[in-house]
Amino acid sequence: MIPDDDPSRSLTVAHPDDPGTTYISLVGNTYGMLVTGEQTDGRYCLIDMYIPDGGGPPPHRHDFEEMFTILEGEIEFTFRGEKHTVRAGSTINIPANAPHNFRNASGASARMLCMCTPAGQDEYFLRIGDVVSGADAPSPSLSEEESAERRLRAAELASTYRSEFL
Template identity: 85%
Template sequence: MIPDDDPLRTLTLANPDAPGTTYISLVGNTYGMLITGEQTNGRYCLIDMRVPDGGGPPPHRHDFEEMFTILEGELEFTFRGEKYTVGAGSTINVPANAPHYFRNISGAPARMLCMCTPAGQDEYFSRVGDVVAGKDAPAPQLTEDELAERRRHAAELAPTYRSEFL
């Protein structure tokens, strides 16, 4: 039996250029929070990821599903130790608990949409990254001590968000 419609939940229109979109700088990447877990009752989140040439996160894993649709550029995904080159127009799903990471190998900025289900990654990024003025805003210039503090904080919070660095 399908439950009744919940009129308290509204339609969400996500536009990366919309005023009020929150952009987070994290490990050199810029992540736009398009649809948050708060908007979906925790079911999923959608993040607009802008990754500079050579950029990407460190190896990690988490107990939620993560799906990426490449919009621009070419990324190399390492999944359980095997490398896959993924270009614009392709989608890749990373199953929960699987070790993975990605690198932008396109020689230019890359862009992709990342959906996580259930949500939580959006909140994690917001807690460990730095809010920036927009999608093209430069990353803050951090000292070595500030970078070390960001890494320590990210590792400390990772278990709260069902993640671990490898």
């Protein structure tokens, strides 16, 4: 039987140009929190990712599903050690627990949507990144000490957010 409607939950309409969208700078990438776990009762989150040439996270894995739809450009995904180039218009799903990473090796910027289910990645990014004014805002200039602190914080919080770096 389907549960009754929960009127305490409201419709969410996400638009990347909405002034209420929070943008995070993380390892040179910019992530817009379009739909948060708070808005979906923890079921999923949707993140708008702007990846400059050369950008992308280190190899990692986590116990939640992650799906990417490439909107602009192309991204090279490494999944269980095998490389796959994914171009605009395509969607790729990373199963929970599988080792992976992505990198923009195209020579141009790329943009993709990332959905994580259940949510949590949005909170992790908010805790380890730096808030910036928008999708086109420059990454903050961090000292070596500040960069080292961000890496340490990411490593320390990874297990809290069901992730590990490889």
